[in-house]
Amino acid sequence: MILDGKKVRDEILSDLRLKIATKNLNITLAILLVGDDEASKIYIKNKEKYCKSVGINVLKYVFNETATEEDVIEVINDLNDSDITGIILQSPVPEGIDFDKCSNLIKPEKDVDGFTKDNIYNLYLGKKTILPCTVKGIIKLLEYYKIPISGSNVVIVGRGNIVGHPLSLALENMDATVTLAHSKTKNLAQITKNADILISATGVKHLITKDMVKYGSTVIDVGVTRVDGKIYGDVDFENIKDIAQFITPNPGGVGPMTVAMIIDNLVEMEERKNG
Numbered sequence: 001m002i003l004d005g006k007k008v009r010d011e012i013l014s015d016l017r018l019k020i021a022t023k024n025l026n027i028t029l030a031i032l033l034v035g036d037d038e039a040s041k042i043y044i045k046n047k048e049k050y051c052k053s054v055g056i057n058v059l060k061y062v063f064n065e066t067a068t069e070e071d072v073i074e075v076i077n078d079l080n081d082s083d084i085t086g087i088i089l090q091s092p093v094p095e096g097i098d099f100d101k102c103s104n105l106i107k108p109e110k111d112v113d114g115f116t117k118d119n120i121y122n123l124y125l126g127k128k129t130i131l132p133c134t135v136k137g138i139i140k141l142l143e144y145y146k147i148p149i150s151g152s153n154v155v156i157v158g159r160g161n162i163v164g165h166p167l168s169l170a171l172e173n174m175d176a177t178v179t180l181a182h183s184k185t186k187n188l189a190q191i192t193k194n195a196d197i198l199i200s201a202t203g204v205k206h207l208i209t210k211d212m213v214k215y216g217s218t219v220i221d222v223g224v225t226r227v228d229g230k231i232y233g234d235v236d237f238e239n240i241k242d243i244a245q246f247i248t249p250n251p252g253g254v255g256p257m258t259v260a261m262i263i264d265n266l267v268e269m270e271e272r273k274n275g
Contacts, residue, residue: 001145002241003220003248005137008144009256016260016267017054027085027270028057029112029262034072035065035094044090050259056266059084069097076105085270086112088262109272112265114166123166126173130265135167137257138199138220139174140264147197147218147246150175155192157181157208157234158201163222167199188212200234208235210243218246222254 020027029051031044048058061075072089079087087110089103103111108118114132122129131139142149154171158164159182168178181191183202192198192212200208201222213219223234233250241247248254 001246003141003145003218003246003253005141005248005253005256008141009260012140012260013050013054013263016263019267020055023271025055025267025270025274026057027055027266028059028083029266030059030061030079030084030087032061032063032072032075032087032089034063034067034090034097035092037092040090040092046259047088047262051263051266054263056263065094067094067097069102072097072102073105076102080105080107080110084110085273086110086266088112109269112262112269114265115162120166123169123173130269131170131261132162132166133261133265134163134222134254134258135170136261136264137254138167138222139170140261141220141248141254141257142197142218145246149197152176152196153179153194154197154199155179155181155195156199156201157185157188157192158203158223160201163201167201202234204234205232206234206236208240210236210239213240213243215243216245217243219244219248220254221248221250224250224255 033040033044051058063071087106091099093099104116106116108116111119111130114130119129149171154176156164156168159180164180168180172178179191181188189212193214195214195217197218198213199220199222203223203225205225219235219240221233221235225232231251237249
């Protein structure tokens with residue numbers, strides 16, 4: 001079965017739109033863009049589109065390439081002291097600006113991306129926290145299709161700070177048995193072949209082949225690679241779709257869920273703010 005991220009996204013957004021209207025939630029997202037990265041502009045346009053579709057206000061702060069780290073920090077500090085619901089510092093930022101330093105200045109209760117040290121530490125401790133959007137999106141997708149997490153053997157390929165590491169913590173907190181594999185892992189196929197749920201987040205085109213997948217398992221493809229203008233995932237979808245019981249397309253699987261979770265996080269944050 002195909003795990004249709006677009007379908008689930010649309011259902012989640014419909015529910016959130018109703019919740020925002022019913023509870024009369026006044027939600028505002030601030031997005032900071034530093035520099036002139038074209039991909040970042042597209043991502044921001046997409047975020048703005050879906051936020052506005054459910055009744056969320058979006059404020060954009062655009063800095064040119066010559067902006068200093070102090071310029072960015074000043075705006076973040078001002079937004080921290082405002083009634084803004086959430087803040088996103090769009091990555092990447094130009095050379096000379098420390099993204100980690102700046103993003104960690106965002107108050108954890110306004111950290112839409114869930115990347116601040118406080119939120120990651122709470123995740124490590126198993127406490128209630130703002131989850132990174134891709135991590136939350138994967139979990140929501142599994143839950144929607146009633147794929148068991150508790151007790152499952154999960155293998156995550158890729159140990160990045162955006163997906164791999166926080167996802168491993170989140171799934172362990174949900175009582176999964178998690179193996180975090182990476183580029184130095186020996187006998188990778190032997191490990192992935194034992195996975196009830198196999199998640200790949202490396203950005204390596206078709207890294208996961210059919211001989212690496214257990215029959216009847218769930219395969220989640222997070223990685224994105226662009227070759228000659230075409231998007232490829234980590235998973236060799238065509239050759240694996242008849243082996244796996246559940247599989248995400250790429251695009252159309254995890255990506256739409258990530259966007260939906262930005263809005264889900266904002267609603268959660270506004271509700272917390274209101275007690």
